Amino acid sequence: MPAISIKGLTMPESPIRKLVPFAEKAKSKGRHVFHLNIGQPDIKTPEVALKAIKETNISVLEYSHSAGFQSYRDGLVAYYKKMGISNLTSDDLIVTTGGSEAILFTLNSIADPDDEIIIPEPFYANYNGFGISCGVNVVPVTSRIVDEFALPAIEEFEKLITPKTKAIMICNPGNPTGYLYTKEELGKLRDLVLKHDLYLIADEVYREFAYDNKVHHSILNLDGLEENAIVIDSVSKRYSMCGARIGCVISRNKAVMATSMKFAQARLSPPTFAQIAAEAALSTGPEYFTEVKEEYVKRRDILVDGLNSIEGVFCPKPTGAFYAMAQLPVDNAERFAQWLLSTFEKDGKTVMLAPAEGFYATPGMGLNQVRLAYVLNQEDLIESVEIIKEALRQYPGTLL
Amino acid sequence: MPAISIKGLTMPESPIRKLVPFAEKAKSKGRHVFHLNIGQPDIKTPEVALKAIKETNISVLEYSHSAGFQSYRDGLVAYYKKMGISNLTSDDLIVTTGGSEAILFTLNSIADPDDEIIIPEPFYANYNGFGISCGVNVVPVTSRIVDEFALPAIEEFEKLITPKTKAIMICNPGNPTGYLYTKEELGKLRDLVLKHDLYLIADEVYREFAYDNKVHHSILNLDGLEENAIVIDSVSKRYSMCGARIGCVISRNKAVMATSMKFAQARLSPPTFAQIAAEAALSTGPEYFTEVKEEYVKRRDILVDGLNSIEGVFCPKPTGAFYAMAQLPVDNAERFAQWLLSTFEKDGKTVMLAPAEGFYATPGMGLNQVRLAYVLNQEDLIESVEIIKEALRQYPGTLL
Numbered sequence: 001m002p003a004i005s006i007k008g009l010t011m012p013e014s015p016i017r018k019l020v021p022f023a024e025k026a027k028s029k030g031r032h033v034f035h036l037n038i039g040q041p042d043i044k045t046p047e048v049a050l051k052a053i054k055e056t057n058i059s060v061l062e063y064s065h066s067a068g069f070q071s072y073r074d075g076l077v078a079y080y081k082k083m084g085i086s087n088l089t090s091d092d093l094i095v096t097t098g099g100s101e102a103i104l105f106t107l108n109s110i111a112d113p114d115d116e117i118i119i120p121e122p123f124y125a126n127y128n129g130f131g132i133s134c135g136v137n138v139v140p141v142t143s144r145i146v147d148e149f150a151l152p153a154i155e156e157f158e159k160l161i162t163p164k165t166k167a168i169m170i171c172n173p174g175n176p177t178g179y180l181y182t183k184e185e186l187g188k189l190r191d192l193v194l195k196h197d198l199y200l201i202a203d204e205v206y207r208e209f210a211y212d213n214k215v216h217h218s219i220l221n222l223d224g225l226e227e228n229a230i231v232i233d234s235v236s237k238r239y240s241m242c243g244a245r246i247g248c249v250i251s252r253n254k255a256v257m258a259t260s261m262k263f264a265q266a267r268l269s270p271p272t273f274a275q276i277a278a279e280a281a282l283s284t285g286p287e288y289f290t291e292v293k294e295e296y297v298k299r300r301d302i303l304v305d306g307l308n309s310i311e312g313v314f315c316p317k318p319t320g321a322f323y324a325m326a327q328l329p330v331d332n333a334e335r336f337a338q339w340l341l342s343t344f345e346k347d348g349k350t351v352m353l354a355p356a357e358g359f360y361a362t363p364g365m366g367l368n369q370v371r372l373a374y375v376l377n378q379e380d381l382i383e384s385v386e387i388i389k390e391a392l393r394q395y396p397g398t399l400l
Numbered sequence: 401m402p403a404i405s406i407k408g409l410t411m412p413e414s415p416i417r418k419l420v421p422f423a424e425k426a427k428s429k430g431r432h433v434f435h436l437n438i439g440q441p442d443i444k445t446p447e448v449a450l451k452a453i454k455e456t457n458i459s460v461l462e463y464s465h466s467a468g469f470q471s472y473r474d475g476l477v478a479y480y481k482k483m484g485i486s487n488l489t490s491d492d493l494i495v496t497t498g499g500s501e502a503i504l505f506t507l508n509s510i511a512d513p514d515d516e517i518i519i520p521e522p523f524y525a526n527y528n529g530f531g532i533s534c535g536v537n538v539v540p541v542t543s544r545i546v547d548e549f550a551l552p553a554i555e556e557f558e559k560l561i562t563p564k565t566k567a568i569m570i571c572n573p574g575n576p577t578g579y580l581y582t583k584e585e586l587g588k589l590r591d592l593v594l595k596h597d598l599y600l601i602a603d604e605v606y607r608e609f610a611y612d613n614k615v616h617h618s619i620l621n622l623d624g625l626e627e628n629a630i631v632i633d634s635v636s637k638r639y640s641m642c643g644a645r646i647g648c649v650i651s652r653n654k655a656v657m658a659t660s661m662k663f664a665q666a667r668l669s670p671p672t673f674a675q676i677a678a679e680a681a682l683s684t685g686p687e688y689f690t691e692v693k694e695e696y697v698k699r700r701d702i703l704v705d706g707l708n709s710i711e712g713v714f715c716p717k718p719t720g721a722f723y724a725m726a727q728l729p730v731d732n733a734e735r736f737a738q739w740l741l742s743t744f745e746k747d748g749k750t751v752m753l754a755p756a757e758g759f760y761a762t763p764g765m766g767l768n769q770v771r772l773a774y775v776l777n778q779e780d781l782i783e784s785v786e787i788i789k790e791a792l793r794q795y796p797g798t799l800l
Contacts (some may be wrong), residue, residue, distance in 0.1 A: 001627045001653070002566070002599050008509045008659035017665060045461045053673060054454050061445045061643040061677070097497050097645065100667040104533075109408040113513040113535050129666030133504075135513050135535050166402065199402050227401045243461040243672030245497065253401070259408035265417055266529030267500040272643030273453060273673035277461070 011132050015125050015358020018334075022341035023352050031345050034384045036372040037354040039175065039323065043240040043292055043375075045281075052280030053273060063269040067261060068095025068248070072279040076248060079282050083207065085220045092252050094260055095270045099205050099234035099247035100130070106230050106249055107134040109259040110199050111166040117201070118160050119169045120152055122176050122325065122359035122366055124203070127169070139165070140361035145327055145369060148316035149177035151185040154192055167199035167230075168192065173206045173216065176359045176371035177325050178300075178318020180210055183217050190222045199256075200225060203232040205247070206321040208289050211297050214319045226252040237322075239281040244274035296322050299374040299381055306385030307372075310392060312400050324372050325356060331397035333357065333370050339395055346387045411532050415525050415758020418734075422741035423752050431745050434784045436772040437754040439575065439723065443640040443692055443775075445681075452680030453673060464669040467661060468495025468648070472679040476648060479682050483607065485620045493650045494660055495670045499605050499634035500530070502649035506630050507534040509659040510599050511566040517601070518560050519569045520552055522576050522725065522759035522766055524603070527569070539565070540761035545727055545769060548716035549577035551585040554592055567599035567630075568592065573606045573616065576759045576771040577725050578700075578718020580610055583617050590622045599656075600625065605634040605647070606721040608689050611697050614719045626652040637722075639681040644674035696722050699774040699781055706785030707772075710792060712800050724772050725756060731797035733757065733770050739795055746787045753788075 016037055026033050067073065073090035080088050096102040111117065113135030119127060121140035131138040141156050143149045157168065168189060173180045193200045202219040210216040219229045234247035249260055300317070304324050307315040312329030330336040334355035344350050356369035374381060392398050416437055426433050467473065473490035480488050496502040511517065513535030519527055521540035531538040541556050543549045557568065568589060573580045593600045602619040610616040619629045634647035649660055700717070704724050707715040712729030730736040734755035744750050756769035774781060792798050 001655075002510065002593075002597050004655050004659050005508065005510055005512045005515070005566075007512055008662070011508075011659065011662040011666075013662060014665045040462055042460060044459050050456075050458060050461070053456060056450075056453060058450060059444050060442060061450070061641045062440055063642045097671070098667065108405065108411075108533055110402065110405055112405045112407055115405070126666045126668075129663065133508055133663065133666070134533075166405075193402075197402050241461045242463045243669065245669065245671040255401075255404050259404050259411065262408070262411040262413060263529065263533060265414045266411075266526045266533070267498065268526075269643065269645065271497070271645040271671040271674050273677065274671050277673065 007132055007135070012125070012128055012358070016354050019337055019341065019352060022338050026341040026350060030348065032349040033341070034349065034351045034376060034380055034387070036376065036384060037352040039237070039373045039375065040242055041237065041240045041322065041375045042377065043295070045240050046284040046288055048283055049239060049241060049277040049281035053277050056273070056276060061272060064272050064275060066264040066269050068270055069275050069279065072275055075279055075282045083218070085218050088220070088250065092257065093248045093250045094257065094264050095275065096247045096249055096264070097270050098236065098245040099203065099232050100126070102232045102234070102247045102249035103127070103130045103203070104133060105260040105263045106201055106232065107131065107136050108263050109256055111136045114164060115166045116162060116164045117167045117169050118157055118165060121361050122356055124171055124175045125358045128361065138361055142362060142365060143177070145314065145316060145325060149174065149179040149325065151181060151188065154188050157192055161196055165196070165198060167201050169201040169203070171203040173209060173318070173320020175206065175321055176323045176354070176356065178321045178323045180214055180216060180320035186217055186219060186222060190225050193228050194224060198228065199230055200228050201230045201232065205232065205234040205237055208238050209293065209296060209322060210320050211293065211300065212319050216320070220250065228253070230256060235278045235281060239284060241277065241281065244277055245271060246274045246278040296374065298378055299376070300324065302378055302381045303372060303374045303385065306382070307388065310389045312392070322374050324374065325369055326372060327369050329392065329399045330368055330395060331399060333368050335397060336395055337370065340391055344391050344394065346390050349383065349387060351384045351387050407532055407535070412525070412528055412758070416754050419737055419741065419752060422738050426741040426750060430748065432749040433741070434749065434751045434776060434780055434787070436776065436784060437752040439637070439773045439775065440642055441637065441640045441722065441775045442777065443695070445640050446684040446688055448683055449639060449641060449677040449681035453677050456673070456676055461672055464672050464675060466664045466669050468670055469675050469679065472675050475679055475682045483618070485618050488620070488650065492652050492657065493648045494657065494664050495675060496647045496649055496664070497670050498636065498645040499603065499632050499647035500526070502632045502634070502647045503527070503530045503603070504533060505649050505660040505663045506601055506632065507531065507536050508663050509656055511536045514564060515566045516562060516564045517567045517569050518557055518565060521761050522756055524571055524575045525758045528761065538761055542762060542765060543577070545714065545716060545725060549574065549579040549725065551581060551588065554588050557592055561596055565596070565598060567601050569601040569603070571603040573609060573718070573720020575606065575721055576723045576754070576756065578721045578723045580614055580616060580720035586617055586619060586622060590625050593628050594624060598628065599630055600628050601630045601632065603632040605632065605637055608638050609693065609696060609722060610720045611693065611700065612719050616720065620650065628653070630656060635678045635681060639684060641677065641681065644677055645671060646674045646678040696774065698778055699776070700724065702778055702781045703772060703774045703785065706782070707788065710789045712792070722774050724774065725769055726772060727769050729792065729799045730768055730795060731799060733768050735797060736795055737770065740791055744791050744794065746790050749783065749787060751784045751787050
């Protein structure tokens, strides 16, 4: 039998998926499982986007332009302007199949096999997979839960820079941390990449989700970074349109865009129906986001305050996205998450958590941490906190 | 300024796109351009697929399963059974974002950077781009226009096999050749890959388009090839749904599928709307294909018979897909194609051809060949042949 690639063998399984068989078993026992493990919001997709799809009048479902509909690209330029990111033209962005493809185009355009990109950990686990797909090595620099996952010291980055380093990559606000980088932190990253002639890649798909009157700062607004900044974006979370698979890659660096365009042409075009929906979604009013943000803030407070009221639990209050990382008083978070699904129940209900180990690249990190996505309604979150509290009382591996 | 990757620098531009600026100039002069250069059919998408989209009742546009909707995968199993490919289960296929992504998953699963796959040339030019994306080297084995692009002798393949060779890849029926491999040819490929423990990858996206009572043979039906055969598929051409971006990868090799699944999970899911349309399209009746095939046969005959009636032109009559390769009596086909757009006109009209050089990996091959897609209606094709005939009379580089 012919062999599987080393790439394929080393490709990690998603840390979220590993527990799926346990969840299926819990459900087969009739237990209700609250899914705090995945970033699939329950928020309604804007009506205007869904309506546009129903009103399509297509007779031949043709390829679109490889960079996406011109009208959608123009609409995106106007959207970014409204978000305070000015002076973009439609040539500075390419519509992609989800943020995922934007990352692939970026890595393929700036890095060769065995090159390195430095990413603060914990990070979105699929960055590993995209690195492996492109043959690029992800080098972690650890941010710490005690620091609420603030940017690690710049010296920590500098220690890791080698001739193979091509970029620093951040997710802002962060998945899985919910951390929102300050302007000062971003300024430090700018100085670092300029000093070492690196790219700065920012995954800004949670841009809208900044709370407590804090402001999201895009790396596209950092002075002097025009040739170095590459932004990954997506409509998945913004408009609760995860299934659309529409994202984009943005850079003012013309060589990066011309190269990304060659990869875009090879795959022909992004999906047409989803582009129609995403373009229509651009007219979503600010009241949609005000409502959604108010809802997320309430949920965050219920979850985070609830968790922090449990003895031995530490959960920094995030100011962005819809994730929180919590440190639990357990022997091992993955074992605890399995036990929650396989053994525990409270009134026939339990919760599914994402063990944090899979979000770290450094072995041994995050062993007593979990990621929680507050994508459930408020009552469910109140109940979920009660379940975790009771579970920590009963779990044989609780360290208190 | 930070550097572009070597990958990015060596990534070829699509041979079809290179002429686009010339076409734009022709159009700006008010000339009508008949597009024989692209495989975008003018055939109507089945009504049932478009209707399904209008009738969607979605409130949260969620991620689908990474392997695609279970109902769609079950539907695909039934479709393949109807096409004579039995004994597949839904675990043997993963729904992808176009055939493009199916190729990426396949190459990533079976080959590492610097590994090689052998492909008969001329081949679909984007195979090069997918090879570069994955770091895999495409090694061409030349099929010849005088042989109507039949499978090259097996000894020619064997000469090219090295320890780095991981697969032989074919497109059947072929883009750009329209060649339909015989059962005997496929049997020879089977023996070859079994002898050398290689994968056989077949891009079978034109399966339905076999003419003159010839039958398409899938490599999934070759005895003894269960662990070696990987099929790339797509709805783009079958249902004239190029803009959907829905394909699939199929193999009975469980390790290949488990590995592809890890790459599928990293990118989360294929597009939801397009999957709904593709699933609905499965109920397209046989009369749709009968009509479409009748139409393509008429077009092929107009184009190919017309071209062969021109002095010095040689165009083997293809029995599959909707492409033909023609050898022209010109100094250089790319120069001729440019001249057609920049200088020539017949009653204010001209044609756009795809120079064949970009479909060959061996330098110097195909310099006097073009690919023509017969995706225009019959009158336009009749006129296109007249334009080519007149152009060859006037072109300064005609060699007659």
